Amino acid sequence: MSAVTPELLRRYDVPGPRYTSYPTADRFVEAFGAADYIQALEQRRQGLAAPMPLSLYVHIPFCESLCYYCACNKIITKHHERGAEYLRYLSREVDLHTSHVGLGQVVSQLHLGGGSPTFLSDDELRELMGMLRRSFTLAPGGEYSIEIDPRTVDEQRLHTLAELGFNRLSFGVQDFDPAVQKAVHRTQPAEQVFALMEAARRIGFESVNVDLIYGLPQQTPESFDRTLAQVAELRPDRIALYAYAHLPERFKPQRRIIAAELPNAASKIAMLSRALDAFGDAGYVYIGMDHFALPNDALAVAKRQGRLHRNFQGYSTQPDCDLIALGVSAIGRVGATYSQNAKTLEEYYDLLDHGQLPVVRGLAVSRDDLIRRAVIMALMCQGVVQFESIELGFLIDFKSYFANELEALKNMAEEGMVVLADRSIEVTEQGWFFVRAIAMVFDKYLQADRTRAKFSKII
Structure with missing residues (x-):
């Protein structure tokens, strides 16, 4: 932990998602x-x-x-x-x-x-x-x-x-x-x-x-x-x-x-x-x-x-x-969709009383969402992204598709969070402490609006 300096803590202890889903x-x-x-x-x-x-x-x-x-x-x-x-x-x-x-x-x-x-x-x-x-x-x-x-x-x-x-x-x-x-x-x-x-x-x-x-x-x-x-x-x-x-x-x-x-x-x-x-x-x-x-x-x-x-x-x-x-407030995933039930018992019961599934919001996932989800989950689960697996799965050129993200990761690489190889990204032992921050680089929505106060801090 000697490499985790107070400066790194200040910089990376920011609000961010837990990525139990993406988006x-x-x-x-x-x-x-x-x-x-x-x-x-x-x-x-x-x-x-x-x-x-x-x-x-x-x-x-x-x-x-x-x-x-x-x-x-x-x-x-x-x-x-x-x-x-x-x-x-x-x-x-x-x-x-x-x-x-x-x-x-x-x-x-x-x-x-x-x-x-x-x-x-x-x-x-x-x-x-x-x-x-x-x-x-x-x-x-x-x-x-x-x-x-x-x-x-x-x-x-x-x-x-x-x-x-x-x-x-x-x-x-x-x-x-x-x-x-x-x-x-x-x-x-x-x-x-x-x-x-x-x-x-x-x-x-x-x-x-x-x-x-x-x-x-x-x-x-x-x-x-x-x-x-x-x-x-x-x-x-x-x-x-x-x-x-x-x-x-x-x-x-x-x-x-x-x-x-x-x-x-x-x-x-x-x-x-x-x-x-x-x-x-x-x-x-x-x-x-x-x-x-x-x-x-x-x-x-x-x-x-x-x-x-x-x-x-x-x-x-x-x-x-x-x-x-x-059940009330429960979140599901079927196919390329996410859905969430009503958050209050009153609304949940009312919808079912009318013979309706109690889904009140959700999302149809785009192709870009699927690509980014694959990258984020590889980082969160395996700690490594092999470019070839993403390229074969989605028929993209990884370095071109994620040129901005790879550029953004260079600072993290210099700080010992990730290793940027020619055909892969690997989370380091130190980087595991900040893996949410690493995943956030690939979150298109988060990078677009920077509205993070609704999330917990990552440390």
Whole structure:
């Protein structure tokens, strides 16, 4: 980290996208609506394009208590009866999808996110999985994951999740330090997480992920070291380490966080650096940007074999998938389109009451978008762009097409962020700390308007 100077931090610690998609969701437009989405679904059904593998995402928005850092679309309530009503509307949305894409589509990846999916009762989760299995075919050996709030589950609930077909869990931990937990209104003893991990091992889940966040109030590099040591002892199969994005003007709950208690950029980069060292020493493979995995985990295997991908949930082993997204605010991708559902329950319910898919905005992706997406995802996933693969895939001359971008990368090359070879671009070890900034060079929309305040800072 000696090469990461304060000057580099000042220059590159700027707002920028996480590139779980390109173009990014802020580019979606209301001119793209349900009719456009239906057309994409029908094209998939008719096989007008080679059918891509299919993933499902289901958004469960409810949480019992508010975590101050959270930027997810969620509804804080202790009224669990709201879950039953939500499932009724999800069922309508599923039926509308199958009317356009057909029954029995094979699904190789399913993710339940939120909110807190475990807000739903065991019977409601059974109802949800039954609904999905009646409408889609869940492929044997697929990846079926659910986000877990450790405060809402016990060993018996984990057994239920396994019986329902889930083979991957993601525990929201964020930080084990009691002062940090208090500052973000999420108190959960480390002992509780350790007990759940032991239970998950006994039950036989294929992979368990732990989410951590650095940059939270009251965190210091030293306090985060203790959390890193505990996580290394916990030894999950995967670790997702996210930088906290403090955007109180966009996310009202974050206004409860005391800005003066947030660590500065130098402390955040120290936390990231120490995390890389700690997890490397513990035997984890650095997948990229915010993901780590044990060497035998499917994510690490995909990294070694050059099969890593990136989607709305982060890094993934699945190839480019069509993603059907269900639930309020959920974002999907079908063919060369992105789509997003209504962000409020009222609008989501109203559209379904009128027999309409609840898509309210989206985007039809252009050829230029596809080319740039391929470059950005190669940088984010493999850390290298081979010009030949882009040229053969899109019939362009890379150096001519991206002449301005290659010129812009020269400064980054001089600063040790990338290696510019005659036929490739490669991210350096130092460059991984700023890989979002490197990808931003190829973002046509971002370079055009420079309006970045809506994004989190990249460090």
